[in-house]
Amino acid sequence: MSFQPIIPTGGLVGWAFLNRTLERQTAAFDASADVTRDVDYFAEKIGGIETAEQLVSDRRLLSVALGAFGLSDDIDNKYFVRKVLEDGSLASDALANRLADDRYLSMTKAFGFGDYDVPRTKLSTFSDEIVSLYRERSFEVAVGEQNESLRFALNAQRELAEIAEDGSSDDTKWYRIMGNEPLREVFETALGLPDSFAALDLDLQLSGFREKSRAQLGGGEISQFSDPEQIDKLVQRYLVRAQLAEIQTTSAGSIALTLLQS
Template sequence: MMFQPVLPLGGFAGWSFLTRTMDSQKGAYAKSPEVAREVKYFEENIGKVKTAEDLVSDRTLLKVALGAFGLSDDIDNKYFIRKVLEDGTLTDDALANKLSDKRYLKLSQAFGFGDYPVPSTGLSDFGSKITTAFKERQFEAAVGNQNENFRLAMGIDRDLAEIANKDLKEDTLWFTVMGNPPLRKVFETAFNLPTSFGSLDLDKQLATFKDKAQAAFGDSGIKQFATPEKQEDLTRLFLLRADVQALNVDTGGSQIALTLLQNMSNGRSGLF
């Protein structure tokens, strides 16, 4: 039986428990038979893969490859994934460069089928790098099966920190976040934006994100999230907003929602 993460509580209290027990739970999950079997298979066989066709033709290899980049839902979109991989990333018209979801770009860059004469699959440490990411993402998916908000929160310190540390202009960093569906969901929820927000002009979306960030955190940029303190502030705000939205409070319950947010802010006056 697959190991199931232990999540006795929801909300920020449940998140605090998960973070305290994260290392031990991840270790136990990685040792579960199915995950261990898939990791072993990938590391033993990925070196034999020379083309994108080789990869998509082996379902287990493809499962691990996609899972490492949070793209598990594309397991049956073989033609699409093959095209992403074969096009590479070095030309403007490559499919990965045209897609707003930049996880495909990272996938194509990592494997290198369309970028180099010899793909990365031939590197001695390539298999272990991919399986390490796979185990991380699979644990997140297992958490998400019980609490989707926790899964999204787990990506903040990894994905957002990576973006925040890039030497790019703030607007470019925001567009990168906007092109990452999980992170975008975190910010949309934290800022209490409507579901129709994504249909606005991109420049209007950017301006709104920056205004909301300034109001919530005292800084309109993404680079502030390079620090663990600001990551925690965002995580707290995201989880509290998600809880309030889940309550679907009406006008009569608005004071309850306000009290919940105030009590859980722990004195962080800049958050709300």
């Protein structure tokens, strides 16, 4: 990217600075040459795309499409992405409905290749919809190149409110979080859960998340994150614990290096 966000430090201090300068920094990022070039190409070409095969065959279009949903790492998994999109979202056995990570389902619904005779790429508002998501996600990626914890914090701030307002059951909302790697990282770190926690049975993980959330955040239901203050509480706990873990890792590394040198 031709513009890199300014992140002077991590932790709560870095988070406060980022939020204070967010509007100015995102405007500069959106105006950068790389982002402008990507979104202009997408806006020009996407209206002519009628199938998932056409989308995955154009790497530049696919890059924006995947980036809009935080799935850029799948850029080389063309067959998998095509299969997810072609299956659609309406059938219960569609691939997107069987994946733990619901970002694929969101992408599938957005494009509509497997759900409608005419995909949503033909809508006049479609390009703006995807470009807006792409800009937001791309800025988070750029922040992550400076400080990964702050990227996860931005992601949680954006996604948790959406999940909390969803009409599905609370169990389903928890499972969505458990299947979403960035959100899961925030919760596990903020609640002080060990690495071994992910190896437990899913039902035990669900009850564990609920109990820890109730004890440390005051509530065990995802609906609590309809309140921005609850999201702030979670994010702050996450950033403090993440920074402490980083300090401990750095200190341990320094001690090990000293011992080796001696």
